[in-house]
Amino acid sequence: MSEVDSASIQELEHRPKLNVVEAEGIPLIDLSPLNHPEFYNDPGVLNSLIKEIGDACKNWGFFQVINHGVPSEVQNGIETAARKFFALETEEKRKVRRDENIVYGYYAAENTKNVRDWKEVFDFTVENPTLLPASHKPEDEEIQEVRNHWPEYPPELREAGEEYARALERLSYKLLELIALSLGLPEKRFNGFFQGQTSFIRLNHYPPCPTPDLVLGVTPHKDAGALTVLAQDDVGGFDVKRKSDGEWLRVKPVPYSYIINVGDIIQVWSNDKYESVEHRAMVNSERERFSIPFFFNPAHDVMVKPLEELISEESPAKYKAYNWGKFYKAKKATNLKKLDVENIQIHHFKLSGSSDK
Numbered sequence: 001m002s003e004v005d006s007a008s009i010q011e012l013e014h015r016p017k018l019n020v021v022e023a024e025g026i027p028l029i030d031l032s033p034l035n036h037p038e039f040y041n042d043p044g045v046l047n048s049l050i051k052e053i054g055d056a057c058k059n060w061g062f063f064q065v066i067n068h069g070v071p072s073e074v075q076n077g078i079e080t081a082a083r084k085f086f087a088l089e090t091e092e093k094r095k096v097r098r099d100e101n102i103v104y105g106y107y108a109a110e111n112t113k114n115v116r117d118w119k120e121v122f123d124f125t126v127e128n129p130t131l132l133p134a135s136h137k138p139e140d141e142e143i144q145e146v147r148n149h150w151p152e153y154p155p156e157l158r159e160a161g162e163e164y165a166r167a168l169e170r171l172s173y174k175l176l177e178l179i180a181l182s183l184g185l186p187e188k189r190f191n192g193f194f195q196g197q198t199s200f201i202r203l204n205h206y207p208p209c210p211t212p213d214l215v216l217g218v219t220p221h222k223d224a225g226a227l228t229v230l231a232q233d234d235v236g237g238f239d240v241k242r243k244s245d246g247e248w249l250r251v252k253p254v255p256y257s258y259i260i261n262v263g264d265i266i267q268v269w270s271n272d273k274y275e276s277v278e279h280r281a282m283v284n285s286e287r288e289r290f291s292i293p294f295f296f297n298p299a300h301d302v303m304v305k306p307l308e309e310l311i312s313e314e315s316p317a318k319y320k321a322y323n324w325g326k327f328y329k330a331k332k333a334t335n336l337k338k339l340d341v342e343n344i345q346i347h348h349f350k351l352s353g354s355s356d357k
């Protein structure tokens with residue numbers, strides 16, 4: 001990837017300014033109580049953690065966590081294996097490439113909102129196999145069993161990836177439980193939706209780019225799933241749109257931290273109490289960058305809708321129910337091809353009469 005293809009050139013409104021402001025005041029939450037039962041069982045400690053998370057979800061839509069309990073060896077293991085994989089010849093990587101039939105694997109020209117991203121990725125699922133609808137068409141009831149395709153090189157990628165998946169899954173459940181508590185719900189209110197989860201992990205590689213002012217590593221978007229747990233290296237390039245004024249802010253890399261993003265599904269479940277926030281990844285002309293998002297997603301047959309407990313006469317449901325698997329498949333179809341149609345988004349399910357955000 002050294003030539004800038006016209007499919008990658010961003011519309012003027014999305015072209016990034018190269019001097020993005022580094023964010024001040026992004027919530028940095030210390031999760032050490034999670035790994036110390038004597039603290040976790042102290043109502044004072046637990047309640048202040050729940051409040052911190054609730055405030056971050058409401059005011060920012062994302063936050064960073066430290067002391068999360070994922071061992072540094074597990075983090076280093078996946079990062080080292082990812083670097084080795086992306087350093088291979090393109091021909092070798094393409095042996096595990098993604099296409100219409102192989103849903104997960106290597107891909108070098110992914111589109112976000114119909115613009116080509118400056119990156120290459122390798123995707124694998126957390127459950128193996130993962131069940132998904134065979135197509136996005138509502139009348140098609142066929143279910144597909146999706147299996148991971150691991151590359152031959154580096155041979156350790158599979159074990160490092162599976163270990164990472166288990167560790168991040170554990171952390172994601174904890175975060176989900178804290179988010180449920182922060183909404184005044186029982187701790188395990190969301191957990192059932194994740195039996196047969198469609199979560200997946202993406203290894204992102206952003207090569208240096210000769211024209212970082214014209215392209216993006218990932219075009220501005222919101223994550224469609226429930227929660228994203230993102231690891232980034234020390235290069236920096238992850239920007240979020242601040243809710244209060246729409247300004248793009250750079251999230252400074254913090255070693256061994258994760259950036260947690262509220263996704264569209266939590267926005268719908270919470271009936272807009274928490275909102276999913278727009279973000280993007282910038283590239284630069286000097287250094288390659290790596291990042292690893294864990295997309296924590298429910299089972300394909302979950303009908304996503306505002307929770308009964310969070311709607312009332314004064315605060316009626318703002319969304320009609322939609323099938324997660326079909327939504328996900330529709331989104332994936334537009335990721336693979338550059339299309340002239342608008343991407344599927346949760347606002348398509350907004351009920352009339354409720355204010356659009």
Ligand SMILES: O=C(O)CCC(=O)C(=O)O
Nearest residue numbers: 204218232238281291293
């Ligand atoms: O690489 C990053 O920093 C962000 C990636 C991202 O937002 C995504 O893959 O959804």
Ligand SMILES: [Fe+2]
Nearest residue numbers: 221222223279
């Ligand atoms: Fe994202």
